[in-house]
Amino acid sequence: MSDFRLRVFAAVARHLSFTKAGQELFISQPAVTKHIRELETQYGQRLLARRGNRVALTEAGSLLLLHAEAVAASARQLDEQLLSLRDPEEAAGRLRLGASTTLSQYLLPAWLPGFQARYPQVQLTLLNVNSERIAEALLRGDLDLGFVEGRTKSRDLHYELLLPDELVPVRRATPTGPPAAPLPLAEALANPLVLRERGSGTLEVLEMALREAKIKLGDLRVALYLDSTEAIKSYLAAAPGALGFVSRRALTRELAAGVLEIVPIAGLHLPRQFEAVWVQGQPLSRPAQRFLHWAHDQARAAALADQLVSWSI
Numbered sequence: 001m002s003d004f005r006l007r008v009f010a011a012v013a014r015h016l017s018f019t020k021a022g023q024e025l026f027i028s029q030p031a032v033t034k035h036i037r038e039l040e041t042q043y044g045q046r047l048l049a050r051r052g053n054r055v056a057l058t059e060a061g062s063l064l065l066l067h068a069e070a071v072a073a074s075a076r077q078l079d080e081q082l083l084s085l086r087d088p089e090e091a092a093g094r095l096r097l098g099a100s101t102t103l104s105q106y107l108l109p110a111w112l113p114g115f116q117a118r119y120p121q122v123q124l125t126l127l128n129v130n131s132e133r134i135a136e137a138l139l140r141g142d143l144d145l146g147f148v149e150g151r152t153k154s155r156d157l158h159y160e161l162l163l164p165d166e167l168v169p170v171r172r173a174t175p176t177g178p179p180a181a182p183l184p185l186a187e188a189l190a191n192p193l194v195l196r197e198r199g200s201g202t203l204e205v206l207e208m209a210l211r212e213a214k215i216k217l218g219d220l221r222v223a224l225y226l227d228s229t230e231a232i233k234s235y236l237a238a239a240p241g242a243l244g245f246v247s248r249r250a251l252t253r254e255l256a257a258g259v260l261e262i263v264p265i266a267g268l269h270l271p272r273q274f275e276a277v278w279v280q281g282q283p284l285s286r287p288a289q290r291f292l293h294w295a296h297d298q299a300r301a302a303a304l305a306d307q308l309v310s311w312s313i
Contacts, residue, residue, distance in 0.1 A: 002168075006068040009047065013020065013065045014161075016055045016246040020212045023275040039064070066304055073297045095287035098127040099147040100201055101228050102165070103274055111298045115291060122287045130227075132199035138279055145288040146277045147295070149247075150201030151208060160276045167205055167245045167270035170254075172236050173261045182266040185213065191243040192223035194235050202229075205272045206245050213267065235274045236260060245270065274299075 009036075011021035012032060022032045040047050047061035057065065078280060083118040099108050104126060127137060131150040137143045141154060153159060169188060203225075207217050223242055226232050232244045237259050255261040276292055278284055283293065 003071075005035040005039050006064075006071060008032055009039055009061075010065060010068040010072065012048065012055065013057055013061065013068075018055065022256055026068050062304065065300075069297065069300050073293075093121075093125045093285060093287040094125075094144075095285070095292055096127070096142065096144045096289060097146070097291065098123050098129065098143040100134055101128060101150050101196075102130040102202065102250060103147045104128040105229060105273070106247065106250050107163075107298075107302075109126060111295060114298075115294045118294075119287070119290060122290075124217060129167045130197065130199045131201035131204070134277070138277065144278070145291060147274065148201055148277050149272055149274050152204060152270065156275050160279045161273055162276050162295060163274045163303060165272050165274050166248050167202060167265050168248050168251070169243055169245055169263045169265050169268070169310045170233075170236060170251060170260050171243050171263050172238075173258050178261045178263055182264040183213075185265055185267050188243060188263065188265045188268075189215070189220055191241055192239070194219050194224045194232050194239070194242050194244045195222055196229075196232065196245075197227045200227075201272065202245065202247070205270055209268060209270055233260065253300060254267050 008021060008025060008031075009029075011024050011094070012018055015021050015024070018029050018032045018036075025032075038050060043060065043064070045060045046058050047064055049056045049058050097108075108126065112124070112126070116122070127134075127143060129137070131148040131152075131293045134143070134146040135154050135157060137145050138146050139154070147162065148159075149165065171191075210217060210220075223239070224235065226235065229246050229250045232246055233254055236242055236244050237254070244265065248262075249300075251260060251262070255262070276295060278288070
């Protein structure tokens, strides 16, 4: 029911690529370009800024993306409601979710109540373990859908981008506050480190970044490995001089309360992605499909909120 051009625009905005958008929608790149130009003509302003091979959303493009995603979500909701009227059993079922620690602690809990309100007949369970164990559970058939945060990929699993994230160095708040200039990498890593356990996506991202800097984790002064972000934050709050690495999304309360502070480190950037994952070639159950759509809608809203905050700063 929605304008196909909005689907094209949303695909370009999601991938920031005309080529990948065309591949997703099974249309040619010139066709993608045509649809985008028609939208820009219709609204009388640029929606995408093109810099060589790179694409970025303009402010008008971000506003249109919000509308396009709302239209798509509304269309899916209508389809689901009509389907449930035709066959009430389709609205029921079992859904076994698994999520790595950061996702299960700081994102999914806020998304689950709305999904449960819309699909009260779905029997929902959530397994909270690290990314490595989520992959193992999916391959054993113990989960229907997983959410992970690492970089290692299994050929037997399909991964789909959900939301970008960033790990940041953090320590107990000091009277003088964070350093005015980024600390040299060697100086920062000389502190006692408190890190996530083996198999976690968080540790994997850090290890890969250190490897690029030709630094071995075994050569560093690791005070402790812990199995959750909450445990790391509690340890840091009680251990002056220790340094940890956690998701920026996990620090809202501690930063606001002045308990912890972010320590910029020169040359160390730790971007990562939150991804949905399921068994390659295996169709998702109806409840899993519905939750995947729901998660994407919530993730887009979160990403837009992040962008609006960055504009206001």
